[in-house]
Amino acid sequence: MKITLTVNDAAYPLDVEPRRVLADALRDDCGLTGTHLGCEQGVCGACTVLVDGEAVRSCLMLAVQCDGVPIRTVEGLAGADGEPHPLQRAFSAERGLQCGFCTPGFLMLAAGALEHDPALGEEEVAALVGSNLCRCTGYEPIRRAITRAARDHQNGQFHDRRQ
C-alpha cells in the first residue's frame, strides 16, 4: 500500500505491506533507527514513539494506520542545531541510562506525558516509568530525570523546540 509517514515534520512516501508494523517502517523504510525494537509484543516499550501526540508502542500499530498522522521519534527531540532536549539533558544529568537500549522509548514516553501534563507530579512519574522495561538502572535514575525535566518545565526552563 502507498502511504506517507510524517515523521518529525518530514514526509516519507512509502510502499509497505499492511503487515509492516510502524516500528519496522520507521527503522527499515525511513532509516530512523533511534527507535529500538525489543520484544515486539508491546511489553518492553523500547519502541515507544508519539503518534498524534500520544506515546504508543510502535510495534503494536501498523504503518498503514499512521498514514498522514504526525509521528515523533527520538530523532525529533533535539533541536535543529543539535541542542539536546531538556529531557535528554535531564537523563544525562541524572545518569538515567546505562546501556541505552531502552532510552529512546523512555524519552518518548516522558515527552508524551510532559506534553499532556506539564505539571507531572512525582507519583505520576513513578507510575509512568512502570510502562517500559529497563534492565540496567533500576528505574530510580529515570524517575529522577523525568521529575527533574518536569520541574525545569514548571520553572520555565523547558523550551519545546517544535514551532
Add this chain to the structure above:
Amino acid sequence: MKPAAFDYLAPHTVAEAVDALGAGAQVLAGGQSLLLEMHLQRARPAVVADINHVPGLDALTVADGTLTVGALVRHRTFGSPGAVPGPLGDLFGRAVGYIAHPPIRARGTMVGSLAWAHPASEWCALAVALDAVVEVRSTRGTREIPAGDYFRGPFQTAREPDELLTAVRYPLLGPDTGVAFTEHRRTGFSFAQVAVGAALTVRDGVIAGARIGLANCADRPLRAHAAERAVVGAGPSPLLFAAAGEAAAAHDAAPVPEPYADVDYRRHVIAVLVARTLREATPV
C-alpha cells in the same frame, strides 16, 4: 516474529465493517492484543478490518440511567474524572489503573477487551458484575447479549465470527452505592493473579444490594453470587466480609493452578481480596 501477510480494509461505516466481517475479516480496534497475537502468529487473519475510521464508535453516552460505551472508547477515557457519572465512573476509574500502562491505555479499548475475553481482564469481570449488555451487529441484524451469557471460556464468547461488537451498556449505579476495585499481581507488569470489583448499596445500615466481580478466578469472568448472598440483608462488618470472602473462594471461584500460584494459594488470595474490596466499597 512478524505478522503473516493479510489484506487491510479501513471501513468508514458500521455497515461496511459488518460486510467485511461477513467476508471473514478480523476486527482491528485498539490492536493491543490482536497485533501481539499476530506477531506471535497465533492469529493469522487473512483480512483485517480497521474500524478506527468509523465515525460514532468512539461515543460515550449516558441516557435514561444507562451508560453506552462505543467500540472505540479507549481505556484511558475512564481515567478522566467525570467521564462517567456517579459511582460507576468511580469504579471504572479505580479499575483502569490496573490495565496495562499508559501507552497501552491510550490505544486499547474497553469493548476490545470484552471481545478478546481474557480471563484476567478487569473490564470483563466488571461487565459480569454490573449486568452489562453487549451489542453485536452482523449482516443478519443487531442483537444484545447479557454479559452473564456472553463469556463462554478463555477467549471464547457468544459473539459469532461475523458479528461486530459495537457497544456495551451498563446500568448506572445509584448515589447510595459505594465501589472498590483491588488486584493482586506479581509485578506491576503482570496480569492479575486475582482481581475483585465490588459495588455495595447500603440503606439504613443494611446492605441492600451487592455486585461482586472476579477476574482470573476461573476460566471466565465471574459474578460472585455466593459472596453476594452472604452480605445482602446484613449490616456491614469485618466478620461479614471475611465470611463473604470465604464464600467467594469456596463456592464462586474455580481457580486453576498457575506458575507461582497453586489452587490453595489462589483461593486464599480470593478470600482476602473479596473481604478487602467489600470493606473499601462500604459507603461511609
